[in-house]
Amino acid sequence: xxxxxxxxxxxxxxxxxxxxxxxxxxxxxxxxxxxxxxxxxxxxxxxxxxxxxxxxxxxxxxxxxxxxxxxxxxxxxxxxxxxxxxxxxxxxxxxxxxxxxxxxxxxxxxxxxxxxxxxxxxxxxxxxxxxxxxxxxxxxxxxxxxxxxxxxxxxxxxxxxxxxxxxxxxxxxxxxxxxxxxxxxxxxxxxxxxxxxxxxxxxxxxxxxxxxxxxxxxxxxxxxxxxxxxxxxxxxxxxxxxxxxxxxxxxxxxxxxxxxxxxxxxxxxxxxxxxxxxxxxxxxxxxxxxxxxxxxxxxxxxxxxxxxxxxxxxxxxxxxxxxxxxxxxxxxxxxxxxxxxxxxxxxxxxxxxxxxxxxx
Amino acid sequence: xxxxxxxxxxxxxxxxxxxxxxxxxxxxxxxxxxxxxxxxxxxxxxxxxxxxxxxxxxxxxxxxxxxxxxxxxxxxxxxxxxxxxxxxxxxxxxxxxxxxxxxxxxxxxxxxxxxxxxxxxxxxxxxxxxxxxxxxxxxxxxxxxxxxxxxxxxxxxxxxxxxxxxxxxxxxxxxxxxxxxxxxxxxxxxxxxxxxxxxxxxxxxxxxxxxxxxxxxxxxxxxxxxxxxxxxxxxxxxxxxxxxxxxxxxxxxxxxxxxxxxxxxxx
Numbered sequence: 001x002x003x004x005x006x007x008x009x010x011x012x013x014x015x016x017x018x019x020x021x022x023x024x025x026x027x028x029x030x031x032x033x034x035x036x037x038x039x040x041x042x043x044x045x046x047x048x049x050x051x052x053x054x055x056x057x058x059x060x061x062x063x064x065x066x067x068x069x070x071x072x073x074x075x076x077x078x079x080x081x082x083x084x085x086x087x088x089x090x091x092x093x094x095x096x097x098x099x100x101x102x103x104x105x106x107x108x109x110x111x112x113x114x115x116x117x118x119x120x121x122x123x124x125x126x127x128x129x130x131x132x133x134x135x136x137x138x139x140x141x142x143x144x145x146x147x148x149x150x151x152x153x154x155x156x157x158x159x160x161x162x163x164x165x166x167x168x169x170x171x172x173x174x175x176x177x178x179x180x181x182x183x184x185x186x187x188x189x190x191x192x193x194x195x196x197x198x199x200x201x202x203x204x205x206x207x208x209x210x211x212x213x214x215x216x217x218x219x220x221x222x223x224x225x226x227x228x229x230x231x232x233x234x235x236x237x238x239x240x241x242x243x244x245x246x247x248x249x250x251x252x253x254x255x256x257x258x259x260x261x262x263x264x265x266x267x268x269x270x271x272x273x274x275x276x277x278x279x280x281x282x283x284x285x286x287x288x289x290x291x292x293x294x295x296x297x298x299x300x301x302x303x304x305x306x307x308x309x310x311x312x313x314x315x316x317x318x319x320x321x322x323x324x325x326x327x328x329x330x331x332x333x334x335x336x337x338x339x340x341x342x343x344x345x346x347x348x349x350x351x352x353x354x355x356x357x358x359x360x
Numbered sequence: 361x362x363x364x365x366x367x368x369x370x371x372x373x374x375x376x377x378x379x380x381x382x383x384x385x386x387x388x389x390x391x392x393x394x395x396x397x398x399x400x401x402x403x404x405x406x407x408x409x410x411x412x413x414x415x416x417x418x419x420x421x422x423x424x425x426x427x428x429x430x431x432x433x434x435x436x437x438x439x440x441x442x443x444x445x446x447x448x449x450x451x452x453x454x455x456x457x458x459x460x461x462x463x464x465x466x467x468x469x470x471x472x473x474x475x476x477x478x479x480x481x482x483x484x485x486x487x488x489x490x491x492x493x494x495x496x497x498x499x500x501x502x503x504x505x506x507x508x509x510x511x512x513x514x515x516x517x518x519x520x521x522x523x524x525x526x527x528x529x530x531x532x533x534x535x536x537x538x539x540x541x542x543x544x545x546x547x548x549x550x551x552x553x554x555x556x557x558x559x560x561x562x563x564x565x566x567x568x569x570x571x572x573x574x575x576x577x578x579x580x581x582x583x584x585x586x587x588x589x590x591x592x593x594x595x596x597x598x599x600x601x602x603x604x605x606x607x608x609x610x611x612x613x614x615x616x617x618x619x620x621x622x623x624x625x626x627x
Contacts, residue, residue: 049526069529082527086545096531099541147531 002151002183007055010047012213014038016045016207018055023151023183023200028174030194031187039187040078042204046185047076059150066187070099075149079156081140089139090124096147111146117176118142120270134165141173145180152177154186158193167348170196195236195268196349203227222285234272235315241346252342255312257289259344268347275343276317278307280327283338293337295329305329309337390607397600405601413578414586414602421494421582422562425501429509429558434551437513438468438539442522458507466504467571474499474572496573497580501562516550517543553620560613564606 002023009016016038022173023029033039044050046071056065064072082268084092091098093115096106115121118138128136129268137157140191144152157173158166174197177184186197187204194201194215202212211218211227218227219236239252241263248263249256259269277283282290293315297308317337327335371394405411439445441453458466474480474490483490490496524546525538533541544551573580574588583602590599 044526047526047530049529066593068532068534069526070532072530074530076527076530078523078527081522082521082523084524084528084542084546086548095528099528099532099537132386143531 001060003058005056007052008352009050009052011041014041016042019209021209026181026183027199028177028197029185029200030198030203031202032194035189037204037208039204040155043076043155046153047074048072070233074148074151075144075151077140077144077157079159081136083136083140085128089126093142093146114142114146132160136171152182152184156188186188192347195347237269241267253313258341260342263346263348266349268349270345271343273316273318275339277338278317278319279336282336288338288340290336290338293335295331297331298329311337368380393603401597402601405597411598414581414583416460418563418582420496422559425498425562426559428502429506430555433506433509433513437510440514441517455510456507458504464568467500467568470500470503470572492574497569500568500572501565502552504565504568505558505561509554512550512554516547520546549620556613556616560609563609
């Protein structure tokens with residue numbers, strides 16, 4: 001339905017080189033890449049602020065490469081939101097109606113429906129400068145969505161928020177996407193956004209999209225060192241969490257482990273491979289998990305060795321060559337894998353955990 | 361060591377004394393203007409046909425030339441603030457040149473342009489006479505003060521992130537509407553203070569007006585020209601009254617400017 005076809009653009013220090021992106025359904029795309037990769041420029045090009053030097057942009061088969069931004073019906077939200085400071089919240093939200101002079105539509109009903117979903121109806125007469133981060137975010141979202149865009153572009157929408165607000169907004173953005181049934185392109189440099197939101201992920205580097213696909217496919221088969229780096233050092237598991245006592249219990253397949261914090265429902269758990277200690281004898285301590293494991297494989301990685309373990313679920317640990325020799329690790333031997341409760345990083349997600357496995 | 365200490369201790373007192381000294385001098389010199397003339401004679405002079413003519417002419421020409429400055433400076437300042445024009449740097453230098461040029465030089469150049477070049481004589485042929493006319497006053501005031509307003513508008517627009525307009529364009533604005541409904545209202549404070557100062561500078565414009573429009577009593581006699589003419593003929597009452605009016609305008613302008621630019625670019 002939406003196709004960026006082999007576009008190139010040079011703008012100051014940024015450049016986009018023969019970039020293509022094909023969105024077939026109303027799905028949630030997360031584009032991740034380091035800063036300076038040209039992510040914002042890409043979104044601005046999709047909205048029509050910048051014209052590509054080469055290539056085409058198509059929407060439902062129609063070439064929109066040269067269309068004005070106003071004719072594209074593509075909404076965008078910047079990280080710093082850009083709420084118009086000289087207008088009230090209400091005037092901000094109604095701005096596109098005022099400009100497009102949409103008459104005959106039941107504007108009031110549309111607006112009140114949307115602001116109710118976003119929970120901002122009490123803010124309508126406020127000045128944008130007086131809003132909290134999360135409130136401003138919702139207002140910007142309402143302003144973008146009120147015109148029923150065909151595509152929503154989000155430029156690091158969650159980076160400036162505290163983690164609680166970020167979590168709530170993630171859920172809301174997803175809910176809204178289902179409600180509107182439009183594709184979303186969300187750019188970020190936070191890996192958490194990929195776990196929590198993405199149906200499809202695209203990796204962007206130096207003005208190019210180097211890999212696209214379902215998150216689990218991309219992470220399982222990273223095609224560049226950057227992709228490998230951002231996912232290779234981590235164990236990523238999908239599972240169910242439920243609260244128990246002061247903490248939570250995480251169920252990963254047959255394995256149950258205790259984690260800090262209160263979580264319920266589908267989650268992604270991330271455990272850095274450096275945080276796993278391997279020993280021959282069990283390593284006992286209250287705040288630690290010690291799991292019996294089998295060494296499946298040893299993969300040299302510079303001064304380190306990646307140890308592929310089977311603890312009921314696959315895990316990767318990182319040890320130095322020296323400790324590998326001291327422990328005389330080899331495929332098939334039995335060891336204990338130990339890690340702190342606090343080393344397990346939990347990210348609530350919307351997807352359920354059915355046959356979802358990153359490490360293969 | 362003791363020597364060093366003493367100079368260290370004296371630094372702040374000296375700067376403070378100098379600051380108040382400059383203020384005192386300014387007050388003494390400008391305030392002194394009012395001691396040379398009685399309120400009665402000011403009122404009397406104000407009713408003279410000559411001074412009334414000068415006030416009227418100055419007000420009309422200054423408002424027209426300030427509006428003309430705005431008409432050119434707002435779009436020019438805007439496009440320069442967005443910084444994507446080819447040859448922008450030389451263009452900006454050229455536009456800003458009159459700022460450091462004596463107005464007298466600008467006046468001579470304008471005079472020769474309208475009197476001696478094909479463009480000037482061509483305008484003359486179709487009935488547009490600039491030299492020694494009211495139109496000449498407006499053109500001289502406009503030409504000399506335009507760069508200042510362009511600079512003010514350029515920096516006002518430069519403080520507004522272009523992303524506001526990007527968003528406005530995705531919400532249905534044409535380029536012009538994004539400028540009209542977003543950039544321009546957001547630059548409002550800069551625009552108003554720029555207009556007030558431009559108007560006050562235009563009111564006091566002398567050198568360029570003298571060259572292009574001449575100093576003809578009761579014809580091209582703006583307030584500064586009236587001051588000059590009456591000073592040279594020894595009519596001190598009219599000269600001093602005119603000076604007091606111009607001083608009053610400057611004071612009001614300064615008050616407005618202070619009031620408008622609260623916080624941000626306070627003097």
